[in-house]
Amino acid sequence: DGGITQSPKYLFRKEGQNVTLSCEQNLNHDAMYWYRQDPGQGLRLIYYSQIVNDFQKGDIAEGYSVSREKKESFPLTVTSAQKNPTAFYLCASSIQPLGPLNEQFFGPGTRLTVL
Amino acid sequence: AQSVSQHNHHVILSEAASLELGCNYSYGGTVNLFWYVQYPGQHLQLLLKYFSGDPLVKGIKGFEAEFIKSKFSFNLRKPSVQWSDTAEYFCAVTYSSASKIIFGSGTRLSIRP
Numbered sequence: 001d002g003g004i005t006q007s008p009k010y011l012f013r014k015e016g017q018n019v020t021l022s023c024e025q026n027l028n029h030d031a032m033y034w035y036r037q038d039p040g041q042g043l044r045l046i047y048y049s050q051i052v053n054d055f056q057k058g059d060i061a062e063g064y065s066v067s068r069e070k071k072e073s074f075p076l077t078v079t080s081a082q083k084n085p086t087a088f089y090l091c092a093s094s095i096q097p098l099g100p101l102n103e104q105f106f107g108p109g110t111r112l113t114v115l
Numbered sequence: 116a117q118s119v120s121q122h123n124h125h126v127i128l129s130e131a132a133s134l135e136l137g138c139n140y141s142y143g144g145t146v147n148l149f150w151y152v153q154y155p156g157q158h159l160q161l162l163l164k165y166f167s168g169d170p171l172v173k174g175i176k177g178f179e180a181e182f183i184k185s186k187f188s189f190n191l192r193k194p195s196v197q198w199s200d201t202a203e204y205f206c207a208v209t210y211s212s213a214s215k216i217i218f219g220s221g222t223r224l225s226i227r228p
């Protein structure tokens with residue numbers, strides 16, 4: 001069964017702690033993305049990766065970090081530097097980042113709450 | 116800057132009413148256009164997409180959208196909505212000059228049974 005998995009579904013952390021959100025895909029897609037979804041603001045791009053061992057900052061990268069050591073995995077770390085980390089985080093992938101194959105497929109999301 | 120605007124934040128309709136959700140994008144050359152839908156508690160999923168060819172695009176569940184290049188618009192339509200269409204709808208665009216997709220802020224659709 002092909003798709004994107006994100007874990008955990010709900011995550012609670014204390015203020016000041018770093019936390020890593022998992023994203024795995026078995027679609028053999030080259031590109032992967034992390035978005036943050038807040039009410040009334042749509043999806044905002046945090047980081048994206050077009051290929052293994054390469055990634056670029058999106059529109060709101062401050063306070064976040066990523067790695068892309070394997071094609072199927074793109075974990076996101078929310079650091080203590082992120083001023084307002086409580087949000088719903090979505091991971092996505094696409095066959096290619098550009099051109100007619102750049103339709104994105106989304107995971108179920110992780111809701112992070114920082115107490 | 117490249118951007119996407121969805122002017123309706125929350126739309127409330129009765130069942131069987133017709134639907135049109137607005138979407139406008141800023142000029143930036145060749146574009147690919149998408150509508151995604153997020154049903155309550157479910158993944159964000161693709162409703163329809165436009166890459167080239169016929170500007171009237173048909174998607175799943177009776178939805179369609181029309182690409183009007185002169186107006187920079189890609190409005191979503193459905194002639195008769197159902198209660199199960201209750202969801203949040205996102206318009207998105209990719210520009211040929213960029214390697215990322217830009218999403219609008221979303222429109223929440225509520226259908227009264």
